[in-house]
Amino acid sequence: MDRPGCMLMARSFLLYLSAAWLLAATRAQQSNFTRPVFQCGGDLVSDSGFVGSEDFPSYYKPNSKCTWRITVPEGNVVMLTFRVMDLEADSLCRYDYLDAYNGHSNMKQKLGRFCGTFRPGALISTSNTLMLDMVSDDGNQGRGFVAYFSGIAPTADEQQFCGGRITKAQGEITTPGWPMNKYPPGTSCSWLITVDPGMVIMVRFDKFLLEADTYCRFDYVAFFNGGERDNSRLIGKFCGDRAPEPLVSNGNVLLVQFVSDLSVTSDGFLASYTAVPHGTAVDSAPRLDRPVTRTTTTRAPTTTTTVKPRGPKPPRTRTRVTPGLIGAPRPGNGKRPVMGNPLCAKACKRDGTIKTSYCASEFVLTGKVTALTPGPRGSVHVSVTLIRTYKEGRLSVTEGAARTVKMVAQCRKCPVLRKGADYILMGGVDEDGRGTLSHGAFTALYKTPHGKLLTSLGKQPC
Template structure:
């Protein structure tokens, strides 16, 4: 969470530098944000009611943004602090692709991960924030502006397409890198009895564990609220072929104002509905790709003025099968003539944490809180699925979006230690292997998580190790 002094400093900067609309008003040294309103301007700021004070409980606020005709709305979050929940059930912000909750929902967000830049397909966008009776945060501040849907006269950066097949590519492809601060939106519609398949020929975007800075996102459908995110991708590993569930696909490409890269070239085709194409599926409409054996580079953290996102895209898929035990003779045989089951040397000691919460925090490569949703035996240990509440340290840890939920796959090297139970919220600390998988040694720090632990973990995170 951002220090209060920094928040007031930003408020002063916003007040002195920008004008305000009906949803906000200057008050000498800082802006005043109201609960909803109409923001009609080429650009401006929108924020939760009372920011930087804690937002009110049991509230519902709606902001309608309108930029000049011929533009699309680009929304970049500066600060984001809502109550964290893996499914965003309590306090959340919904962003819609127009002035209604009946159109496509671009996303639902909560917690303290700032969403990445969002773009609409028209000159309107709507934000709707809901809070319950408990656990308020400081809310959010975002900057909106009108962006041209085309990069220049020669290079089309987004359009509405009705052809049965075609291509999509980043601006400047293949002559040079895509420019910073770009937003593109393609809406592809094919015949009603067809679906759309997208294959990438080349793919090189700025790498980041959460795809916060530069990314391409795919949505099933483009005009309705029931359209769902298929996946958001970045880095240098091309996604596997993407197939829609219907005949409409929305593709959005966003780059921030710093590092750029080569970009991508993809071709789409329409295929008969029900065609069988083998694809790795992470569930809930999210396409994922198995990680490479090598470590992928992670972009450095950005200053608070850069709008990141929290949607990573890879998923661990075990590729090695356990090797069968070879039969032994003589002294290796047990009393019944069978080989005794070997004991895992990692599980020899008693189940006991190796350190305190502070020392373990500093020694661990990842520190997260989340609900254990499943536990299954795998070739290298127990595979644990965790629905993420908050990541205090992530590093190279692979995090996957499943629908509107963030999830993590961990491997416990010992079946008995640490002791975890399905359906319980835990604090989890451990190391990350070269494939981006989180590993839990028998002495790894784990504890049942309660809401009051969040402040403790944030305090530890803000202290030097």
């Protein structure tokens, strides 16, 4: 199914879930029970319970940040299952998002960043604590999220859930649905593998097929030595159709993390691991105790991941910043600008709100991105099939079976656009009648309700 179809299905399912939630709340009130009242953050100490965005099922507030700290009884781990997810959709979850951490601090391992309307898979911590951070900007809001948390025994069957704690000396890890089905969208799985002291962990991939992307931004599997902190122990991130080479940890603890985004899925992977004595010579398995960049060829563009080479002179490293992905360097930490285009070194963020951008832009339209072609100095040429125009200005529109326009984005990394998706697009027009998208131009994934909002903005004075 294509991405717009997936989003439509997700929206329909969300409306169904919201209706079911309201029906259950009504029945609860009739039975002298009350539905939960969700606050902005708090400490949740219980065997189990619900956590949700403030005032759900009403729309969450703009410009807010809420933090929930979940604690279940000692000796258990936290399992979090999402019932409803409706946050502003963005391919990199830059505007409204929910972060999950493996503990009560944002210095702990990030289990995922989520937005849009697809529900993430079950999350499992490696201790009895878990933290959620929800952030919203001043733009579009949704109904938020509702999730159920519970304490489970850490020795539960690893195959029952997506991820978990593993203490066996050898075993297998697979993506959800393997081998009969493709892995689902919006999934985050974390396996914490711990073997006896004095041993290290060797991982080999038998099958491997994830959505390909140059920077592994969408679907990927990542490895962490020890897995105690968010960034400091990242040792590799992989995607595409070429299996990584065998890997060996530098200690007896290895965190393996699989993440899929909200759209395209694939077959997934099958990996086996085994504990081997520390110091065992494994020529075919590079050690994961030093950071470096290795490029792995895929059918799509090359996939860049982080590992550490042998030899006296390490190659030039290419550290990529991927907002919203586990283990990504924080903005300003190791960013490598695109030569000749200093704009691409800036953090990717919209410069204004939907209203201020509407007034400041020469064109405002909704349309489907049908082609993305690299241009000079890090720019990209964009072809768009129009859904509707709200302001055209001097924009040149090609008439035919479908109305189309050509645009140029100054930096190929910002704004983030994906072929096949529907967007709200605002920007200027150059002397050739092409639309121009500046770094920070207002773009957003298009939803049907946006049409009324844009029509309303067109009637208001700027």
